[in-house]
Amino acid sequence: MEVKEKIRRVRQWLEEKELDALLLTHMVNVRYLSGFTGTAAVLYITKDRALLLTDFRYTEQARSQCPDWEVVELKNGLDEWLPEALQEDGCRRVGVEAAHVTVARWRLWKEKLRQRWGSGGPELVAAESPVEELRMIKSEEEIELIQRACVLTDEAFQHILSFLRPGVSEREIALELEFFMRKKGAEGRAFDFIVASGPRSALPHGVASEKKLAAGEAVVLDFGCIYGGYHSDLTRTVFLGPVSAEQQQIYDFVRQVQEKVRQEIKPGLTGAQADALARDAIAAAGWGDRFGHSLGHGVGLEIHEKPSLSVRSETVLRPGMVVTIEPGVYFPGKGGVRIEDTVVITSDGCRTLTTAPREMIIL
Ligand SMILES: [Mn+2]
Known part of the structure; x- marks a missing residue:
């Protein structure tokens, strides 16, 4: 505009x-x-x-x-x-x-x-x-800037996979992600990165700590960067083997829910209806109380902006809105899984701007 x-x-x-x-x-x-x-x-x-x-x-x-x-x-x-x-x-x-x-x-x-x-x-x-x-409604130029921030973020995810191993601290991982993206042209990090491993992965906002990764742990990586003033937001949960059957089951479930939302979200839904796409599925699996945050939020010049995809959001989704889709389930003391993409609402659905792999990654 x-x-x-x-x-x-x-x-x-x-x-x-x-x-x-x-x-x-x-x-x-x-x-x-x-x-x-x-x-x-x-x-x-x-x-x-x-x-x-x-x-x-x-x-x-x-x-x-x-x-x-x-x-x-x-x-x-x-x-x-x-x-x-x-x-x-x-x-x-x-x-x-x-x-x-x-x-x-x-x-x-x-x-x-x-x-x-x-x-x-x-x-x-x-x-x-x-x-x-x-x-709330982004122009083509704004979407292009968000897309570029998302590309840098996807590249950083690929890069960090070779860096994750037992003994590396969450803080070192957060720094490496930021350093990589800034070297590639990002203006800065989009927010204080979440790197939460093992039992800490059950903290939806587990900002990177001194904790070191250990074998058998899930690692939630939630990060993004700023490009031309615009933000990106990506979460992937990866595992240091060996992986338990339970970890596998939870991961597959969250991945399914996240994919379903990306397939079904479309203009005309309210933020609350979009949120329900995930919340109802998670409740049906008996884990309703393990998903305590909202499904997503708008992304643009700020990392959290309108519209919100949450239980109380009456905002009607329209083409050009850029939002995150980030369902997760968390088991205190044990661990959690979240998968998040940044997407743009189109005339009949959404286009996913972040493309880092969603298949289970075991390192
Ligand atoms: Mn987010």
Whole structure:
């Protein structure tokens, strides 16, 4: 979507919400709307102005990256600028991103308005940002960047297989994954990697520890990278032999469930209906209480974004949404299995962007 079109959509939203202005402080939303990749800027949008506020460090960068925005260099900070601007523009109701403004900042802004106007001044409105909704549907260019992040992630998985052996620590594995992807062009890791082996594989969020791998253990590897600002997310569970019949059975089951979801997910389903594709199958196997997290989440400029594939998600899936599909079952004290892919919803189903092998791997 062109920047001008994004601004038009936000203005449409302003009208619907009967707001005179929106102040966007969440850097990811700032980047999405303006193209600005620096670390400090705020967007201010009214029905006829679109300002990018930044400071001396970033003025020049913002002018070159954001031709559709009027770049303003803040001299005395945003908190002083805001009441001035609201007065100048005659704004009565100004929206702020409720999920991204601290209580301290909210109080400070209210106090600044009160100092200037007493009780009759402009009203701050805690709003749900319209930008997170826009971000749910990815353009071809965005999908291409996510795809490239996924390719690097798949390559890192292939690479790490030769590195896994008894005695290697989870931390060393996490570092090697990150080093490999960054050498190949990734900007960074997508999140703190999960490398969870043996009994730790039962921890759905077992961030890599000092624990060393041992024979007979499952190893859950959950990792991804950032490319062009966009994230990837992949989980594979591999085994250091020998593998028990029980491990084999659990693995085959999770793999089947994950495959079924990728075959059946399609536009028109709600996030909750997608989640149920996995949850019902796992419950039917008698392991309902062993799958305690949601099926998946949106992926884009953030590793976790809308839509969520979870019990309570009413969001309807649409083509262009990029989500993870990551069912798992976990047995405390023993171990767990999770298999996760990043997929893009298409007109009649989904296309899987991560392609690392899903067959059981025993090293
Ligand atoms: Mn994930």
